[in-house]
Amino acid sequence: MAAQSTLRKSPSDRFSETFDYFYNRLAARLDKLQRRGPLSSRTARLVATLALSLAIITASYGGYKTYSRRKADRETGRRLVRRNSGLRGKDGSRTIFVPYKDSTSRVTIFPTKKTTFDAHRRLFLASSGQAGDKYDPATMGPPPTGIKPGLNVAFLHQFLSLMNVMVPRWRSKEAGLLTTHAVFLLARTYLSLVVARLDGEIVRDLVAGKGKAFLLGICKWLAIGSVSSYTNSMIKFLQSKISIAFRTRLTRYVHDLYLGHDLAYYKLHNLDGGIGQGADQFITQDLTLFCDSAASLYSSLGKPLVDIFTFNFQLYHSLGPFALTGLLATYFGTATLLRKLSPPFGKLKAMEGRKEGDFRALHARLIANAEEVAFYNGGATEHVLLDKSFKELKTWVENIYKIRVGYNILEDFLLKYSWSAFGYIITSLPVFLPVIGELTPAPRSQSSPEPAVEVGSRSKSQNQSDGRMKQFITNKRLMLNLADAGSRMMYSIKDLSELAGYTSRVYTLISTLHRVHAKAYAAPRYQHAELYSLASIEGTLHRGFDGVRLEDVPVVAPALYPMGGEELIENISFIVGPGDHLLITGPNGAGKSAVARIVAGLWPTYRGLTSRPRQNGQDGIMFLPQRPYLSPGTLRDQVIYPHTEMDMRDAGRRESELQSILEQAKLGYLTDREGGWDTRKEWKDVLSGGEKQRMGIARLLYHEPRFAFIDEGTSAVSSDVEGLLYERAKGKGITLITISTRASLKRYHSYTLTLGLGEDANEYEFLRVGTASEKDSVEKELQELRECLAQVDSWKARRQEIEEELGEVWVRTGESGA
Ligand SMILES: Nc1ncnc2c1ncn2[C@@H]1O[C@H](COP(=O)(O)OP(=O)(O)OP(=O)(O)O)[C@@H](O)[C@H]1O
Structure with missing residues (x-):
């Protein structure tokens, strides 16, 4: 069995083999250099002195340059912050200084190029939501605001379009952050594998009563633990960095569109109306939620995906094709069930965003018009309006919570308890059903020697039992990790739906802004444009x-x-x-x-x-x-x-x-x-x-x-x-x-x-003031007034008559009343 087990190699084995290979090559090379014979000591000293001097000069010069630049920067920064001013670059960029600790920090903002906006139009103005559509303002309809936010093709198109803005180039800072994040995610998965294996070894050594090996295992455990902790915190840190980097890109892009030369900030609300009450909620709230959600999705979906592949691969080697088929069937079954029963979280979230926006807009309006409202003493009316808007928001949010309860029960039961029970059954198969045990590969050799080699001190059956124990513990941990990864994947369905809601809001904002810029207004399909609508501008x-x-x-x-x-x-x-x-x-x-x-x-x-x-x-x-x-x-x-x-x-x-x-x-x-x-x-x-x-x-x-x-x-x-x-x-x-x-x-x-x-x-x-025609018109007005004045006496007489008649009526009514 032991000989058979060495045939299959785990990733950790392969890693140590690769490491050994490169280490040996490096050692051989150094050895060869040494054998070539040393340089003469004088030449070596000369070369070393020169190299050292050069390094010192370069470092000092570099240091001096950096110091001078920073000093100049600090002084400029302080001066400009005092003046609330900045610098303007030839390429249209603006450099502003913001107070940071005791000094200032330089921020350079590059405006989005016109060509970038032109290139993006086809992504944001395709009426059907398909990226391949050719941009043509005459045939393109409004942005696909009517499409229900959810997990559909439109969502994919919208998300990828926004990714074009958030990660503009492969060599951008955001791409670097995503790659580093991916490396740490992979590292974490690899460490989870090592931990699972180590767990098995520690328990095996504990059961077998091998004190030394057990202590060594604990030391390894702590060492790996410290690396894992670092990896985990880096993943969280990078996730926040990605979120803020996405937000920066999107906010600047939206600001460039919103406050550009086309007066979009006016036309958006007064002519287009595509985003309802106000862009503020979209830019401040929805955009932030979208970026947080997109950045967390990368790890909440990316990591479980990597985990699932790796752990499945591992389990396949440990448990064979039978168990793997069972596992995959469970995934697909659960995913389909949850997808079917999942409420439309995307749509619900998008609506929540709108209601939040309405509530916020009412408050903003009250602040802007506080004096007018105070003069009218209109606090009570505003109170009613605000309470009404909040009640609508509250009812909506409460309904979402209610809808969530039922779904959460199902989700928790399926993902936490059913999956782990199923995992126990699968890992126990080789133990209880020897037939399956024979079909599956045996426990593998690890860095610690297999008990099988310790012939003489232990019986063969005991060694087998230890091996089985180790394998069971390893498999159990792998299964738990797998269940965890799988459940996180499934939970991500909900996150994904919510992301679809935020994506739809941000996409709608940007596509409406593009529509304003491109004046891409067309008549509704198969209809003529209304007279004096935005689709009928001919001037x-x-x-x-x-x-x-x-x-x-x-x-x-x-x-x-x-x-x-x-x-x-x-x-x-x-x-x-x-x-x-x-x-x-x-x-x-x-x-x-x-x-x-x-x-x-x-x-x-x-x-x-x-x-x-x-x-x-x-x-x-x-x-x-x-x-x-x-x-x-x-x-x-x-x-x-x-x-x-x-x-x-x-x-x-x-x-x-x-x-x-x-x-x-x-x-x-x-x-x-x-x-x-x-x-x-x-x-x-x-x-x-x-x-x-x-x-x-x-x-x-x-x-x-x-x-x-x-x-x-x-x-x-x-x-x-x-x-x-x-x-x-x-x-x-x-x-x-x-x-x-x-x-x-x-x-x-x-x-x-x-x-x-x-x-x-x-x-x-x-x-023209003072011309004959103007005099004529004044004359005409005077004539009208004169005619009116001529009638004044007859009007006065008539008024007298009416008053007398009314006086008689009052007197008669007074007598009859008495
Ligand atoms: N943003 C708008 N959207 C649609 N209609 C508007 C808008 N602003 C004003 N109007 C309407 O256009 C008409 C003309 O408005 P305008 O402001 O030009 O009047 P005005 O002659 O300047 O009046 P006033 O002397 O009261 O300032 C009014 O009937 C008004 O209700």
Whole structure:
């Protein structure tokens, strides 16, 4: 038996053989070198001295260089952190410094290349969810949000598409982390095998009463234990590293898409609507859960897979084909049963994510509008809304828990108890059924000598019994490991389903962002696109015109895709050249701000042509929105927004200039009042309504654009200051396009565009201020007023009559009542 057992080799045997082979080769080589005869001692000393000197010089130079670089880095870092600024690379990369311990740490961020986005479109915009589909915006439908998240082909496609983003190259950091992780997983499996074998040996030696061998076994056990502990903690560490690396890649990718030049952060919610309420929940929560789940899946699925192959292979050698067939049949049986009975965890998780998002959005809204709600004393109503949203979330989560209970009972019973019972039966087969025992290979020889060689001290039957004991213990441990690996695999079905839910959410976000970028809107299959829907845009937005021009452009309030928007004005045409200050006026809701939105590119030019300057800001166009926006940051950041301090320094602008701008905007007192340029506050709460609007004008004076849309930008400013602000802006050569209902502003403008005229309030009039036609129109208005005034006396008489009649009625009612 012993001779037979040496024919089969375990992985550990093979490892020691390989080690011996390389060790012997190395020893032979060293031996050969020695036999060649030593170099002459002088030459050897010279060579050694030279090599040492060279090493010292290189190391010192390298050390000095590293030290100087780090020192310079630290100083730059401190300076830039103080200024809340960074560095910009020629390739578009940005280097920022973040405080780390007592110093700073450098982080370089490379923007995602346009070609990468183009290449990814076919992955994220394939309507059927198949990677092979050719990308064509005309035929591609919306991203496959309708597909139920679960273990299906769509999930595979979505996951692999996201992997393209998370692991962009084989030589990337993420690929390195995954490979290292895989090496540690393999090492752990190998160590489990060694432990199983050692376990068998220790028990055998214990039963046989071999003290020395037993103690040696314990020492080996401890040594392997320390290596295993290191391996286990490295696996956990690498898993966290992989998760954060995935998250970094995905977050940067999403940010590049979301905050790129296409205004996706506006269009996503106002035009597309593909991801419902908000992207915040997707980016902050779902993305994190997805990365954690994907990183843990790699070890929770990868390790059991490796384990199952290795342990099965081992058991096959120990127990033969019969047992292996039984084992495999059990796996497939259990997997099929669990898969059949498994609730749709993916779908449930995706829905949970949405409900979490809704709840979070309500809270975010309350924070953003706290003052307004407080004035209305609307806390109770908000309370009800929040409680309702939370109740929906809670009910959903509770239902998931309930569904889980039944499934967990089945899963636990099958995987923990049925499998181990089955394992005991299989390992005991060679013991109780000698026929099977003969079919299967006998116990193998190990590093410790087989009892069979100790002839004379023990009987043959005793040796056989020891061998069987060792084999049983080894097999039992292997079986338990196998059951553990198998059950982890099966538990992973649930994890996999949950991952499918998170994958679907993250995929939906990215594919919707790609759709916004590519403007990939098509009419629903076999249907015509609705009028003024995103699939029926035929107009052109032309950037690079020295002025603002609309030619036969309908003003349409858009609806979410794929619905059609509402037409406010059928066609509008006007042109504003440099120096042609325009006042856009008209009743509320007539579409005044809508014109600004069309020119800014927020709303589509459905038909006709819209022309505007190429860039925003200096020498271009600027828009001051109706609701003033104050950014998080310093007082300086408020004046220079959307510039950062880095942009300001690059442009060679100084604080003294900012101070003079603030003074022109009648805000010169702010620097002293707020404690300097670097003061950070919640500016939206600190500044009054009028101050906020004047800050908008200060921004205008800082950026000095050629054209500026001011949407009700001075409604809260007193009229004397208002006039001053207009004169300052015009003095800087800015052509103003003001949106206001205040006719008094006419005097600062050369043209007026009046919207909301006619019976259906869908007509407009474009006039030069002071021209004959404008006088005509004022004359017409005066005539109407005069006619009204002429009727005043007859209206008064009629009112008198009515009051008298009513007086009589009251008197009669009073008498009858008495
Ligand atoms: N994001 C939007 N999506 C769809 N419709 C919108 C959107 N924003 C505004 N609207 C609608 O478009 C119409 C025109 O809005 P707009 O803001 O241009 O009015 P306005 O003339 O500037 O009015 P006001 O004087 O009150 O500011 C309104 O009926 C409004 O309800």
